[in-house]
Amino acid sequence: MSNHVVSVTERLVQPILNEMQLELVDVQFDQEGSNWYLRVFIDKPGGVDIEECGQVSEKLSEQLDEEDPIDIAYFLEVASPGAERPLKTEKDFEKYVGEYVYMKLYEPIDGEKEFEGTLQSFENELAVVEIRIKTRTKRLEVPFNKIAKANLAVSFN
Incomplete structure (x- = not known):
């Protein structure tokens, strides 16, 4: 229903x-x-x-x-949708490159299944997100079809 x-x-x-x-x-x-x-x-x-x-x-x-x-x-x-607007379509991802995002994946990539970071780029159904792990940064390449949920996030850094 x-x-x-x-x-x-x-x-x-x-x-x-x-x-x-x-x-x-x-x-x-x-x-x-x-x-x-x-x-x-x-x-x-x-x-x-x-x-x-x-x-x-x-x-x-x-x-x-x-x-x-x-x-x-x-x-x-x-x-x-407020500050934590959901990102649903490929167009949304293209529009918000450079923004801080939260993502939850259907399956882990590089051991990460849920994370926040800066959306570096989105091309050819591939999101590149830079996340911080303690003092270092790591870039994750995330295929669009592996994203269960995504939205803009508020960064407290």
């Missing part, structure tokens, strides 16, 4: 975002306790404000009510 809800939501929200010149970052349909949450993350260069989130929420809510793809009660949240 979750995948169906996500795909229907993506289809319904995309024209709204295109019209407002906003970008769809992610759609999640998750259960927390006894409640279900449909979360839509949107962005644009310079970030989105609360008013834009409200407009998208209102328009999307109308579309969801009309199509009615979800047969249980849920809360709709439209928000900015």
